[in-house]
Every structure is written in structure tokens, then in C-alpha cells.
Amino acid sequence: MTDAPTLHFGVFEVAAPQVGGTFSWAHPRSRSADFLDPQHWIHIARVLEDSGFDFLFFAGGYGYPLVDGDLPEIAATKGINFSAIDPDYLIPVLAQHTDTLGFVVTLSTGLEHPAQLARRLASLDHLTSGRVGWNIVTGASQNAVADVFGQDAIVPHDTRYAMAAEYVELAARLWEHGWDDDARVVDRESGVYARRDGVRPVVFEGEHYRSRGYFGAPPSPQRTPVLFQAGTSPAGRAFAARNSECVFVQATTPARTAAAVADIRALAAERGRDPRGMKLMAGLTVFVGETEEEARRYEAEFDAMQTDEIVASLYAGNTGIDLLALDPDKTLHQVLGQGSVGEMGTSNIDRFLGENAPTVREILDQLxxxxxRGFRLVGDGTQVADGIERLAAETDLDGFLIEPVFEPADLEDFGRLVMPILRERGRLREGAPGNTLRARLTEQPGNDRLGDAHPVLAAD
Incomplete structure (x- = not known):
């Protein structure tokens, strides 16, 4: 046993051929191309719950890679961030086959009114008995999304975050202020369903969103789903410090990640929040085997499947920059100030700038x-567990999102070879049926609500 803090674990998934913008679905170990089959996800959810994971996280969106305004051939032929379904509809199915596992869904703040999203998430929180989180995004592959939704231009990066702040505030006020706790009576003898004086209108007048009316969805176990957010741009960090309960920090080097973690915690403290109350996590790709040799073989087989074209397709979808069209011996500074560069994927651009900026060729090799994907660990169960504890100590992260490579086999391997070691070392806290996702992540049974002291509900 150890006095070291509990670590939290999720699994980063997409309802698509593969995770992370890399190519792996065609490998004999992988079954990720079965993403259209509910049984594929039921199996994964059961594996995660039995292993002690906190939640299954679904990324999602309507975007896809664009190069010169068109879908790259390799995005379609290899399934690189293209072809997907909405994962939202899987969650009620998976909840019926699990008791403790949480579910986090990614929904953008820019494509529908907050009231629509609020009712959808309230419904999911009811159907999962309070095991839902919302990953708040301002969009991804915004150039493609603009085309799909018939928009004339990409909304500027910082404007999207300003809109998102209002969006989240309005949604939270609908969840938290629309009903008194005891307003839903359901008294058959008197025939009273709800106390009229316990249901009140929510009036919100913002620069980007407004609402005046009643929220029809009864309060769910958490009312507000656990608020997740990813993004380490300056605007993203400020947004996280104000709104998020769980933040996904971009994993580059341990030193840079530690700096981002410290900055977000400091910004949260400036907002009057407990900086240790937020859970900060990063992505982690793991190749684990019965022996280190087996793990190295899995890693080598995966790496051999990757190409420059795959990297470039992914990077274009994230940032709008076609690396293969640039001078390979120059840095990304060659495209700054051109068109919409810098309005999407800013974290993935900024990381390659500065005095010691890598060349485009070096970026392709790095990616x-x-x-x-985030950090990478390779080895047997003990080596991987040691690496996880070392990364947590070096970065001050509270946990990791495992990014599958050959699912579900590698998730089964991680659950069988790594999680028992972490459990023996006292780094895992088991979930219990009836606990909400918020109670599990905060490690406080009964702590189900966001709380009026949260900045998103407290008037600035």
C-alpha cells in the first residue's frame, strides 16, 4: 500500500474505425472496425467496469480532414478521422449492462441551442442513474463543419470560447434552477405530479444566447453532468479554470504537461476554486504484454502501419494545415498569418512554434x-504501472485516458496486467453501484451536485 493519491482512469474512444487519427483497425488483433455493432461496445464496457476504470469517454463531432477543400483519399481509404456515428445513443444500452462505469460524451457548444443539449444530457443522466459527463468542445475540424452546416466562415477561435462560456452557463442554469429538489411529487392519491411553485422559468440574456421559459426535464441524479473539457490554448485554459471539473491536458513532454497543469490549477485558484478539486488527466497509449518483448513487438507492428500521408491527413483535419504542401526544411512559421491558420487546432500549432521550433519534416516524424495520442508506455505490467506512477509524479496529473490501439485486446490486457498492480499499490479506488460519476471522481459518496458555488452558477 502507499500514501500516494488515487489515480483515475478513463478510456478514450470514438464511434469510428479507430482512435487517435492513427491506422490500426486492419491489424489482426483489432476489432475496432466493429464499431457499428452494439455487442462490441457492450463487451468493452464490461471489460472496463470489471477492471476498475472510472469512465468510458467518447469523442465525436461532424468534422473530418480537409486538404485544399476536399476529403483526402487516405482519410477515406484508411478511415483516418472519417466515418463515424453518434455515440450518444450507445450510452443507454451500455448503462443496462454496467453498474458503476461512467460515460462521457462530447457535444459541441456551437451547433444547437443550449436547451436542446441540456435536455439530451438530462435524459442520459436519468437513463444511467447519474453516470454521465459532458465533454465541452467548441468544435473540431471547423472548416469541414462550416461546410457541412452551410456556414460561410469559421467562427474565430476566441469568439467560440466566449460563446461557449454563455452556452455552459445557460445549460447549467436550466439544470440547476428550473426545478426545486422536491418539486416532482408524483402523488397518486392526490393526483399531483409536480408542485407548480417549485417549477420556475429560467431567464437568460447573453450576447450570443438567450432563453426565457421552463425546462421540462425533471432534475436528474446529478442535475448537471460532470463537466469535462479538453484544450490547452490560453483561451482553453481560462475556460477550463472557470468551468471544468475534469480537464484533459495535451500530453507532449512531462515538463510541458506539468507546466500546463500548474497553470490551469493557478487559474482555477484565481477563480476561487480549489485547484486540487479539479481532476487533470492526459492521454496515454499503452503497449503491454506478458513480457517486454511481446509489448515491443506490438509497438513495432503498430508503428509499421503509419505513414507521412496518415499524419498529414490527421494534422490537416485538426489545424487546417497541409504539412505535405509545405517546405519540409522550414518550420510552421512559414504559414502563420495565412487564411484561417490559427483559428482551429491552436494547441497543436503552438506546440511546434517558438525559438527551437522543429521543421515540418521533424513534425511529421514526431507525429x-x-x-x-498522448504519452506512450511500453512493457510488461509492472513496467507500465511503474511508468504511470512516474508520469503522475512528474506532471501532477490525477489520471490518464487510455487510448486503445488494438481494441478490445489491449484494453483486456491493460485490465488484466496493469490495473491489479495499481490496485495492490493503493492507487485505485473502486466504484460502487449507486454512486454518481461526480461522486466517484471526487471520491466523496453523496457528492452528486455541481453546487451553487461553482463559477458557472455564481454571478461574476
């Missing part, structure tokens, strides 16, 4: 096999 090959990594894509949008």
Missing part, C-alpha cells in the same frame, strides 16, 4: 504513430 507518426502518435497522431492526437
Amino acid at each position: 507518426k504513430g502518435r497522431g492526437t
Whole structure:
């Protein structure tokens, strides 16, 4: 046993051929191309719950890679961030086959009115008995999304975050202020369903969103789903410090990640929040085997499947920049100030700038096999567990999102070879049926609500 803090674990998934903008679905170990089959996800959810994971996280969106305004051939032929379904509809199915596992869904703040999203998430929180989180995004592959939704131009980066702040505030006020706790009576003898004086209108007048009316969805176990957010641009960090309960920090090097973690915690403290109350996590790709040799073989087989074209397709979808069209011996500074560069994927651009900026060739080499993935660990169960504890100590992270490579086999391997070691070392806290996702992540049974002291509900 150890006095070291509990670590939290999720699994980063997409309802698509593969994770992370890398190519792996065609490998004999992988079954990720079965993403259209509910049984594929039921199996994964059961594996995660039995292993002690906190939640299954679904990324999602309407975007896809664009190069010169068109879908790259390799995005379609290899399934690189293209072809997907909405994961929202899987969650009620998976909840019926699990008791403790949480579910986090990614929904954008810019494509529908907050009231629509609020009712959808309230419904999911009811159907899962309070095991839902919302990953708040301002969009991804915004150039493609603008085309799909018939928009004339990409909304500027910082404007999207300003809109998102209002969006989240309005949604939270609908969840938290629309009903008194005891307003829903359901008294058959008197025939009273709800106390009229316990249901009140929510009036919100913002620069980007407004609402005046009643929220029809009864309060769910958490009322507000656990608020997740990813993004380490300056605007993203400020947004996270104000709104998020769980933040996904971009994993580059341990030192840079530690700096981002410290900055977000400091910004949260400036907002009057407990900086240790937020859970900060990063992505982690793991190749684990019965032996280190087996794990290295899995890693080598995965790496051999990756190409420059795959990297470039992914990076274009994230940032709007076609790396293969640039001078390979120059840095990304060659495209700054051109068109919409800098209005999407800013974190993935900024990381390659500065005095010691890598060349485009070096960027391609760095991202090959990594894509949008985070840290990487390779070894047997003990080596991986040691690496996880070392990364947590070096970065001050509270946990990790495992990014599958050959699912579900590698998730089964992680659950069988790594999680028992972490559990023996006292780094895992088991969930219990009836606990909400918020109670599990905060490690406080009964702590189900966001709370009026949260900045999103407290008047500035």
C-alpha cells in the first residue's frame, strides 16, 4: 500500500474505425472496425467496469480532414478521422449492462441551442442513474463543419470560447434552477405530479444566447453532468479554470504537461476554486504484454502501419494545415498569418512554434504513430504501472485516458496486467453501484451536485 493519491482512469474512444487519427483497425488483433455493432461496445464496457476504470469517454463531432477543400483519399481509404456515428445513443444500452462505469460524451457548444443539449444530457443522466459527463468542445475540424452546416466562415477561435462560456452557463442554469429538489411529487392519491411553485422559468440574456421559459426535464441524479473539457490554448485554459471539473491536458513532454497543469490549477485558484478539486488527466497509449518483448513487438507492428500521408491527413483535419504542401526544411512559421491558420487546432500549432521550433519534416516524424495520442508506455505490467506512477509524479496529473490501439485486446490486457498492480499499490479506488460519476471522481459518496458555488452558477 502507499500514501500516494488515487489515480483515475478513463478510456478514450470514438464511434469510428479507430482512435487517435492513427491506422490500426486492419491489424489482426483489432476489432475496432466493429464499431457499428452494439455487442462490441457492450463487451468493452464490461471489460472496463470489471477492471476498475472510472469512465468510458467518447469523442465525436461532424468534422473530418480537409486538404485544399476536399476529403483526402487516405482519410477515406484508411478511415483516418472519417466515418463515424453518434455515440450518444450507445450510452443507454451500455448503462443496462454496467453498474458503476461512467460515460462521457462530447457535444459541441456551437451547433444547437443550449436547451436542446441540456435536455439530451438530462435524459442520459436519468437513463444511467447519474453516470454521465459532458465533454465541452467548441468544435473540431471547423472548416469541414462550416461546410457541412452551410456556414460561410469559421467562427474565430476566441469568439467560440466566449460563446461557449454563455452556452455552459445557460445549460447549467436550466439544470440547476428550473426545478426545486422536491418539486416532482408524483402523488397518486392526490393526483399531483409536480408542485407548480417549485417549477420556475429560467431567464437568460447573453450576447450570443438567450432563453426565457421552463425546462421540462425533471432534475436528474446529478442535475448537471460532470463537466469535462479538453484544450490547452490560453483561451482553453481560462475556460477550463472557470468551468471544468475534469480537464484533459495535451500530453507532449512531462515538463510541458506539468507546466500546463500548474497553470490551469493557478487559474482555477484565481477563480476561487480549489485547484486540487479539479481532476487533470492526459492521454496515454499503452503497449503491454506478458513480457517486454511481446509489448515491443506490438509497438513495432503498430508503428509499421503509419505513414507521412496518415499524419498529414490527421494534422490537416485538426489545424487546417497541409504539412505535405509545405517546405519540409522550414518550420510552421512559414504559414502563420495565412487564411484561417490559427483559428482551429491552436494547441497543436503552438506546440511546434517558438525559438527551437522543429521543421515540418521533424513534425511529421514526431507525429507518426502518435497522431492526437498522448504519452506512450511500453512493457510488461509492472513496467507500465511503474511508468504511470512516474508520469503522475512528474506532471501532477490525477489520471490518464487510455487510448486503445488494438481494441478490445489491449484494453483486456491493460485490465488484466496493469490495473491489479495499481490496485495492490493503493492507487485505485473502486466504484460502487449507486454512486454518481461526480461522486466517484471526487471520491466523496453523496457528492452528486455541481453546487451553487461553482463559477458557472455564481454571478461574476
